[in-house]
Structure formats: C-alpha cells, structure tokens
Amino acid sequence: xxxxxxxxxxxxxxxxxxxxxxxxxxxxxxxxxxxxxxxxxxxxxxxxxxxxxxxxxxxxxxxxxxxxxxxxxxxxxxxxxxxxxxxxxxxxxxxxxxxxxxxxxxxxxxxxxxxxxxxxxxxxxxxxxxxxxxxxxxxxxxxxxxxxxxxxxxxxxxxxxxxxxxxxxxxxxxxxxxxxxxxxxxxxxxxxxxxxxxxxxxxxxxxxxxxxxxxxxxxxxxxxxxxxxxxxxxxxxxxxxxxxxxxxxxxxxxxxxxxxxxxxxxxxxxxxxxxxxxxxxxxxxxxxxxxxxxxxxxxxxxxxx
Amino acid sequence: xxxxxxxxxxxxxxxxxxxxxxxxxxxxxxxxxxxxxxxxxxxxxxxxxxxxxxxxxxxxxxxxxxxxxxxxxxxxxxxxxxxxxxxxxxxxxxxxxxxxxxxxxxxxxxxxxxxxxxxxxxxxxxxxxxxxxxxxxxxxxxxxxxxxxxxxxxxxxxxxxxxxxxxxxxxxxxxxxxxxxxxxxxxxxxxxxxxxxxxxxxxxxxxxxxxxxxxxxxxxxxxxxxxxxxxxxxxxxxxxxxxxxxxxxxxxxxxxxxxxxxxxxxxxxxxxxxxxxxxxxxxxxxxxxxxxxxxxxxxxxxxxx
Amino acid sequence: xxxxxxxxxxxxxxxxxxxxxxxxxxxxxxxxxxxxxxxxxxxxxxxxxxxxxxxxxxxxxxxxxxxxxxxxxxxxxxxxxxxxxxxxxxxxxxxxxxxxxxxxxxxxxxxxxxxxxxxxxxxxxxxxxxxxxxxxxxxxxxxxxxxxxxxxxxxxxxxxxxxxxxxxxxxxxxxxxxxxxxxxxxxxxxxxxxxxxxxxxxxxxxxxxxxxxxxxxxxxxxxxxxxxxxxxxxxxxxxxxxxxxxxxxxxxxxxxxxxxxxxxxxxxxxxxxxxxxxxxxxxxxxxxxxxxxxxxxxxxxxxxx
Numbered sequence: 001x002x003x004x005x006x007x008x009x010x011x012x013x014x015x016x017x018x019x020x021x022x023x024x025x026x027x028x029x030x031x032x033x034x035x036x037x038x039x040x041x042x043x044x045x046x047x048x049x050x051x052x053x054x055x056x057x058x059x060x061x062x063x064x065x066x067x068x069x070x071x072x073x074x075x076x077x078x079x080x081x082x083x084x085x086x087x088x089x090x091x092x093x094x095x096x097x098x099x100x101x102x103x104x105x106x107x108x109x110x111x112x113x114x115x116x117x118x119x120x121x122x123x124x125x126x127x128x129x130x131x132x133x134x135x136x137x138x139x140x141x142x143x144x145x146x147x148x149x150x151x152x153x154x155x156x157x158x159x160x161x162x163x164x165x166x167x168x169x170x171x172x173x174x175x176x177x178x179x180x181x182x183x184x185x186x187x188x189x190x191x192x193x194x195x196x197x198x199x200x201x202x203x204x205x206x207x208x209x210x211x212x213x214x215x216x217x218x219x220x221x222x223x224x225x226x227x228x229x230x231x232x233x234x235x236x237x238x239x240x241x242x243x244x245x246x247x248x249x250x251x252x253x254x255x256x257x258x259x260x261x262x263x264x265x266x267x268x269x270x271x272x273x274x275x276x277x278x279x280x281x282x283x284x285x286x287x288x289x290x291x292x293x294x295x296x297x298x299x300x301x302x303x304x305x
Numbered sequence: 306x307x308x309x310x311x312x313x314x315x316x317x318x319x320x321x322x323x324x325x326x327x328x329x330x331x332x333x334x335x336x337x338x339x340x341x342x343x344x345x346x347x348x349x350x351x352x353x354x355x356x357x358x359x360x361x362x363x364x365x366x367x368x369x370x371x372x373x374x375x376x377x378x379x380x381x382x383x384x385x386x387x388x389x390x391x392x393x394x395x396x397x398x399x400x401x402x403x404x405x406x407x408x409x410x411x412x413x414x415x416x417x418x419x420x421x422x423x424x425x426x427x428x429x430x431x432x433x434x435x436x437x438x439x440x441x442x443x444x445x446x447x448x449x450x451x452x453x454x455x456x457x458x459x460x461x462x463x464x465x466x467x468x469x470x471x472x473x474x475x476x477x478x479x480x481x482x483x484x485x486x487x488x489x490x491x492x493x494x495x496x497x498x499x500x501x502x503x504x505x506x507x508x509x510x511x512x513x514x515x516x517x518x519x520x521x522x523x524x525x526x527x528x529x530x531x532x533x534x535x536x537x538x539x540x541x542x543x544x545x546x547x548x549x550x551x552x553x554x555x556x557x558x559x560x561x562x563x564x565x566x567x568x569x570x571x572x573x574x575x576x577x578x579x580x581x582x583x584x585x586x587x588x589x590x591x592x593x594x595x596x597x598x599x600x601x602x603x604x605x606x607x608x609x610x
Numbered sequence: 611x612x613x614x615x616x617x618x619x620x621x622x623x624x625x626x627x628x629x630x631x632x633x634x635x636x637x638x639x640x641x642x643x644x645x646x647x648x649x650x651x652x653x654x655x656x657x658x659x660x661x662x663x664x665x666x667x668x669x670x671x672x673x674x675x676x677x678x679x680x681x682x683x684x685x686x687x688x689x690x691x692x693x694x695x696x697x698x699x700x701x702x703x704x705x706x707x708x709x710x711x712x713x714x715x716x717x718x719x720x721x722x723x724x725x726x727x728x729x730x731x732x733x734x735x736x737x738x739x740x741x742x743x744x745x746x747x748x749x750x751x752x753x754x755x756x757x758x759x760x761x762x763x764x765x766x767x768x769x770x771x772x773x774x775x776x777x778x779x780x781x782x783x784x785x786x787x788x789x790x791x792x793x794x795x796x797x798x799x800x801x802x803x804x805x806x807x808x809x810x811x812x813x814x815x816x817x818x819x820x821x822x823x824x825x826x827x828x829x830x831x832x833x834x835x836x837x838x839x840x841x842x843x844x845x846x847x848x849x850x851x852x853x854x855x856x857x858x859x860x861x862x863x864x865x866x867x868x869x870x871x872x873x874x875x876x877x878x879x880x881x882x883x884x885x886x887x888x889x890x891x892x893x894x895x896x897x898x899x900x901x902x903x904x905x906x907x908x909x910x911x912x913x914x915x
Binding site: 471502503505506529532550554555558559561562566567 | 792793796797798800803811812813815816819820821822902
Binding site: 182183184185186202203207210212288 | 775855860864
C-alpha cells in the first residue's frame with residue numbers, strides 16, 4: 001500500500017458526479033448516441049471524462065482519459081467509457097483506438113474505491129456490471145486497440161491496458177503496472193486473472209496476483225506485461241507507429257483471428273456474469289472488507305495532511 | 306505480402322499432377338503400400354515429391370521434400386506425405402524422422418493456393434481433409450520427429466515444422482517462419498492456432514497470428530518458434546545429433562508422454578473435423594476471399610515479368 | 611540414468627521401517643495428532659524423517675527432511691509428511707512453511723523405487739495414494755510454501771518443489787532438478803505434467819518430460835523451474851527473506867487467489883484419483899516395467915561395489 005500512497009499522494013478517491021455534456025454526440029436512428037463529427041479530417045468530441053479524437057485519414061481514434069486526479073474508474077466514468085467505445089465500434093470509419101491518459105504520471109489508478117465503500121448492494125452490483133461491461137467492450141473489440149501507458153496503471157488500470165491488443169509504456173521506472181488487489185485485502189476476479197494469464201502466462205500470473213506485484217516499467221517489459229518501452233514524450237507517437245503495422249492487416253482476417261483467441265475467455269465471463277456480480281457484492285459488503293477499505297482510505301487522508 | 310514476394314520471387318504456385326512413381330514401395334498383406342527396402346543398412350525410396358532414406362542402424366529416416374519450386378503443399382503432395390509418414394509409423398525399425406527440404410532457400414511455402422483458387426467446394430473439402438490428415442499424422446506421430454528447417458517456412462510450412470518434436474533452423478536472417486495467413490486476408494484455423502499456442506504460448510501466438518508475423522531465424526529462436534539455430538550447412542548434421550538424444554529415451558515411455566501432452570489438441574480437431582472442413586470451404590469459396598487470392602497471384606505474376 | 615548414478619552413488623534405495631517416535635506430538639480432541647509445542651517462541655518437533663521448527667514470532671515453520679541417504683519418498687515418509695503438513699495447516703499460528711533438506715547434496719531423490727519393485731498391487735495402490743496425498747496437501751496448502759532446494763531434486767523431489775509457491779535453489783551446477791521419469795522407462799502422471807505446465811509452460815514441459823531433462827541449477831532458473839539461485843550456504847536465509855514478502859500480504863486475499871489459480875488442477879486429480887491409482891498399479895506391475903526397475907537397481911549396486 002505504501003507503493004500506492006507514493007504513487008498518488010494527492011489522490012482524493014472521491015466519486016464525481018457525471019456532468020455528461022453530450023457535446024459532439026448525436027442520437028442515431030436506432031436511438032443510440034453516436035459521435036457527430038464535423039466534415040473535417042480530424043474531429044474531436046469531449047465528454048466529462050474522455051476526449052475522443054478521430055482521424056478520418058487513418059481511421060484511428062485517440063481516446064484520452066481525463067478524470068482528475070488519477071482517472072479512477074467510477075461508475076460514471078465506466079459508463080461513459082463503454083458508450084464511447086461502442087460508438088467507435090459502430091463507426092465504419094474507425095478501425096483502431098489508441099487509449100491514453102491526459103493526466104500527468106498516471107494512466108488509470110483503477111476502480112474507484114468510493115463506489116465500493118459504504119454503498120448498498122444494489123449500487124455495488126450496478127458498479128460491478130459497469131466494470132464487466134468496460135472489459136467486455138475492450139477485450140472483445142473488433143477494432144485495433146493500443147494502450148499508450150503514459151503513467152502508472154495499478155489494478156483496474158492494468159486490466160484496461162491488458163484488454164488492449166498492444167501496450168506501449170513510458171520508460172520511467174517510477175511508473176508501475178500490475179494487479180495489486182491482494183495488497184488491499186481484496187481479490188482480483190477470475191476474468192482479471194484470465195486476462196493476465198493470456199498476457200504473461202500461468203506462473204508469472206500466479207506470482208503477480210498472490211503478491212499483488214506492481215512491476216515498474218522495465219520489469220513490466222521483462223515479464224511481458226507491456227510490449228514496448230519508449231521515452232515518456234514519445235508514447236503517443238510510438239502508438240501511432242505501432243498501429244500502422246496493425247492497419248496494414250486486412251480487418252476481416254484480423255478480427256476473426258482476434259475473436260478466435262479471445263472468445264473462450266470472454267464467453268467464460270458471459271456465462272458467469274450474474275454469479276460474478278453476486279460474488280463481488282457479497283465479498284465487498286462484508287464488514288471485514290469494508291474495514292480494510294476504511295483503513296486504506298484513512299491512510300490516504302493522513303498522508304495528505 | 307511484399308515479404309512473401311521477396312522470399313519466392315519465382316514462385317509459380319501452379320498445381321502439379323501427381324506422377325506417383327511408386328518406386329521403392331510394395332503392397333502389404335493388409336493392402337497398404339509399404340516401403341520395400343533392399344537388405345542394406347541404408348535404403349532409399351523416392352516418390353514424386355519425397356525422398357525417404359532409412360538408416361537401419363539408427364532407426365532414423367530422413368524425409369526430403371522436393372517439389373519445385375517451393376515445396377507447396379498441394380493435394381498430391383499432402384497425400385503422398387501422409388502415406389509416407391504412415392508407412393514409417395508402421396515400420397518397426399523406424400524410430401525417428403528428420404524432415405527437411407531438398408530445395409534451396411525454402412523448407413515449404415505452405416498450402417498450394419492453386420488448390421483453393423477457382424475450385425469447387427468438393428475439391429476444396431478434399432484438399433482441406435488432406436491438410437488435416439498431414440497434421441494429424443505428424444503431430445500425433447509415435448516416432449521422434451525433427452524438423453531440419455533449411456529455408457523459409459511460412460504458413461502451412463510453419464505448421465509442419467511446429468508439428469514436429471524439435472526444430473532446428475538455418476541461422477540465416479533471410480529465412481523466416483510463421484503463420485502469416487492474415488497477410489493474405491485468410492485466417493489460420495483453430496488447430497493451427499492451438500499448435501502455435503503449444504509452441505510459443507498464448508500471448509506470442511495472439512500477436513503472431515493477428516499480425517501475420519514472419520519471424521526471421523534469430524527472432525524465431527527468441528520467441529521459441531524454433532529450438533536451435535545452426536550454420537546453414539550443418540542443419541542436417543545438427544538434426545542427427547539432436548535426434549540421438551531422443552533415441553536414448555525408451556520409446557514406450559516417450560510415446561506415452563508425447564501422447565499425454567498432445568492428445569487433447571488432437572482430439573479437438575478429431576471431434577470437429579467435418580465442421581472445420583465446412584468452415585474452410587464456405588470461407589474460401591466466398592467471392593471476396595477468391596478476389597483476395599486473385600489479387601495476390603496477380604502480384605506474383607507481375608513480379609515475375 | 612548415468613546422471614542419477616553420478617548424483618547418488620551411495621544410494622541404497624532400500625525402504626525404511628517407520629520408527630514413528632511421535633516425539634513432540636499430542637492427540638487433539640478430534641483424535642488427530644497435533645504438534646505439542648512448549649510455551650516458547652521457537653519449538654521443534656522431530657519424527658522419524660522430519661524436523662518441524664515453528665517460529666511463533668513469524669508464523670513460519672521450517673520443515674527439514676532427514677531420511678538418509680537421499681530423502682527417498684517412501685510410504686512411511688510420505689505418510690509422515692502429509693500428517694505434518696496437515697497439522698501445520700490446522701495450526702492457526704502457522705502462516706508459512708519453508709521446506710528443505712537436512713542431508714548434504716540432495717533435496718529429495720523422489721519416489722522410493724523399493725515401494726514399486728516386487729510389491730503386490732495393494733501395496734502399490736497404497737503407496738500411490740500417499741504420493742497423491744502429499745501433492746494434494748502441498749499444492750493446495752493455504753499456507754505460504756517456500757522450497758529451499760539445497761541439493762538435487764529429481765522426479766518426485768521436483769514435484770515437491772514445484773508444488774510450493776516459490777523455489778530458491780543452491781547456485782551449484784552439480785545440483786539438478788527435473789521430472790526424469792522417462793529415463794527409467796516410466797511416465798510422469800498427468801498431474802505431475804499439469805504441475806510442471808503451470809510452472810514452466812506447455813512447450814518447456816513437453817521437451818522436459820519427453821527427454822526426462824534434469825536441469826542443472828542455472829538452466830533451472832533460465833527455464834523457470836526455480837525462481838532464484840543463491841549461494842549454497844544462503845538458501846535457508848534467502849527463503850526467510852523471500853517469505854517475509856509473502857507474509858506482508860493479507861492471508862485471506864492471498865489464499866483465495868492461490869486457490870483460484872490452482873483449484874482446477876487439483877480438481878482434475880480429485881475427480882480421477884482412483885483411475886490414476888489404477889493406471890499406476892497396472893503400469894508399474896507389468897513385467898517389462900519391473901524388469902526396467904530391476905536393471906536400474908542392478909546398475910546402482912554395481913556402481914557401489
């Protein structure tokens with residue numbers, strides 16, 4: 001936990017209300033919200049937590065997470081994120097997504113603890129369904145997905161990065177990435193585990209999950225948690241370079257191949273989705289776990305004063 | 306595709322008629338064709354596409370593929386190959402096989418596109434069954450199988466090499482190996498994918514299959530697609546050295562162990578064999594896919610003129 | 611086999627009678643034998659084959675195997691081992707176990723051949739159930755388990771080490787570790803294979819099992835069979851250092867995570883346990899296999915005279 005405190009000493013962990021501006025979005029005939037791009041090559045839309053910049057020339061959208069202070073994955077954030085990804089998925093011009101952070105030093109700090117602390121079971125269930133939905137959208141996306149990891153990425157942030165097709169990380173040993181849930185006394189669910197096993201294999205996952213390992217950038221490369229390290233200022237341009245290789249592959253063949261690899265893992269969650277929600281709710285609402293979360297937040301507050 | 310063109314600039318990709326000479330083969334009591342070796346220590350048999358040299362002293366047969374210009378896996382080639390492997394399998398004196406190419410610069414260029422282009426569904430189905438049969442025979446062989454990869458080995462050629470127990474490749478960075486199907490707009494079927502996952506793991510397979518990666522020899526070693534690199538002229542002798550270690554293991558224990566490792570993967574194809582054929586036929590006979598193959602062959606022709 | 615002979619030239623491979631001293635153990639209310647520790651911080655119990663030293667301050671027990679000459683896993687040894695682990699498991703003060711050898715040059719030589727040679731099917735079945743039980747207890751332990759591998763560890767010794775959470779080995783190239791069953795003409799059962807696959811992956815397991823590879827310490831580290839090499843005299847202290855990292859993790863979260871990783875592998879044996887015993891008994895009592903074991907033991911004897 002000391003590590004997390006060091007990473008995010010000013011973290012407030014408070015939930016944010018969703019001021020959904022809806023700027024840049026329009027309603028489609030089917031009733032879905034769709035991006036409403038001006039007739040130019042580059043068009044941007046901004047919501048409360050995300051900026052989506054689409055380049056019609058390349059077919060690549062850059063999705064920038066901007067939810068200060070640390071891009072915590074709150075219910076509102078997750079909802080907005082899943083809607084944005086779904087919109088891009090339905091946009092025929094969009095072939096790939098680069099996911100990055102607009103905040104300094106952090107990609108995403110992971111799940112917002114405020115959504116799990118002192119909340120009733122209904123809220124926890126709704127929140128958990130939104131976490132599942134984010135992963136299902138990203139891990140199962142037909143688009144090329146590149147994570148431009150320009151800061152630390154613990155827990156749910158690591159899950160997001162792992163759900164992409166390729167990960168480029170800033171070569172800064174102060175930044176770390178990993179599923180560190182056990183450090184907080186909680187447990188990464190089976191589909192977090194499955195995603196990590198698909199990325200770094202059984203043994204490295206067993207070690208990482210039990211010890212709640214946060215790998216610094218060089219170690220993350222060594223263990224295979226990220227695919228490439230580049231200087232901090234070049235993360236986005238390296239992501240553009242990388243995605244051009246993926247764009248050279250016929251979409252149809254690439255999509256079928258991607259689905260062949262990932263479908264069994266996705267199906268496993270889909271067929272146990274409600275059970276997974278029940279497990280989460282009954283676990284997180286336990287007195288002992290709530291106490292752990294409280295202790296953790298007290299420490300964060302002490303650290304700040 | 307540029308890579309393939311570079312590798313095989315003179316490739317004609319035309320199918321060959323099978324002039325099955327049957328030289329060196331005899332019919333067994335059960336009606337099967339069996340090798341008819343003279344009473345010497347080394348005996349060779351030659352068919353249209355293969356030379357089989359058996360050394361009775363060591364129990365090792367060297368199977369050399371010679372189907373100019375690039376050892377394309379045509380229906381006739383595959384049929385002959387499967388028959389040869391089955392004969393060796395039934396030959397009690399034969400304990401191991403070294404599989405290599407008798408052509409310069411290429412191990413095998415993979416499936417013969419002419420068997421999939423402009424052909425009716427019956428032909429495509431027969432062809433695909435022959436591809437399955439080759440893999441079933443090789444991946445499930447009780448014999449020790451060493452691939453002496455003395456040239457490039459894309460697509461089906463890579464599958465052949467991966468189906469062996471051990472892979473030695475010429476240390477020539479101009480030679481490459483990999484499942485590059487997506488580059489042609491087609492998709493490696495699930496058992497190609499399974500075989501690659503068993504060789505290099507989930508993540509490396511996900512990357513390699515989606516991007517259609519052809520690894521040059523040094524990269525192939527690094528990623529684990531081959532087990533050893535040796536100077537080009539020493540590939541065969543290195544294979545002999547390697548197989549001697551395998552011959553030191555009691556056959557019975559080695560065979561049970563091999564089966565324990567590979568049976569689940571083999572059973573998966575066996576229980577979906579017809580479905581896999583149907584999938585292939587309906588995919589490959591699509592107008593869009595036929596168009597892709599046509600474009601690809603046009604480029605090959607332009608390249609040659 | 612030459613390797614094994616070199617490792618243990620004075621090995622007698624004879625079974626030992628169990629002189630169960632019961633020193634340091636008492637009977638619990640439920641009738642089970644429980645450790646009876648004096649009211650001090652460090653308390654030790656010694657049985658015929660094991661010394662168990664518990665440090666109440668750290669919650670770590672050091673289990674030292676002392677069954678000369680080579681810690682062969684006889685029926686009595688295995689029974690005692692499983693009872694000891696179960697006792698520690700039930701001891702609330704015990705959070706972790708360091709497993710090591712009290713003999714020079716060897717961690718454990720693996721299954722005692724005398725339990726399989728010239729014995730009736732009932733004895734073989736009882737023996738095999740004890741081998742299963744040892745693995746089930748260790749691989750499924752809720753405690754942190756660290757193997758301090760201070761000597762060679764072939765076959766069943768390797769299984770024991772792999773069943774722990776973390777492996778530290780003496781940096782001595784003369785010490786080796788691996789599942790070398792095929793060298794003796796026998797076959798590692800599926801759950802040995804599963805455990806190795808979970809440790810070093812499919813491909814490395816396929817190679818290691820077929821060839822009966824015994825990796826020396828540096829190779830064992832390279833392939834991932836052990837996690838750390840340290841100078842021979844520091845193996846135990848390094849194990850203490852390593853376990854302190856694991857002790858920093860909340861037990862509850864770590865245990866659920868460990869179970870999530872290992873339960874499928876454990877369940878596979880549990881649901882085929884009797885079948886696995888039958889397979890072993892019918893295999894090991896075959897004349898050909900008994901002959902192999904005899905030949906092996908004759909060589910050991912010749913070596914000694």
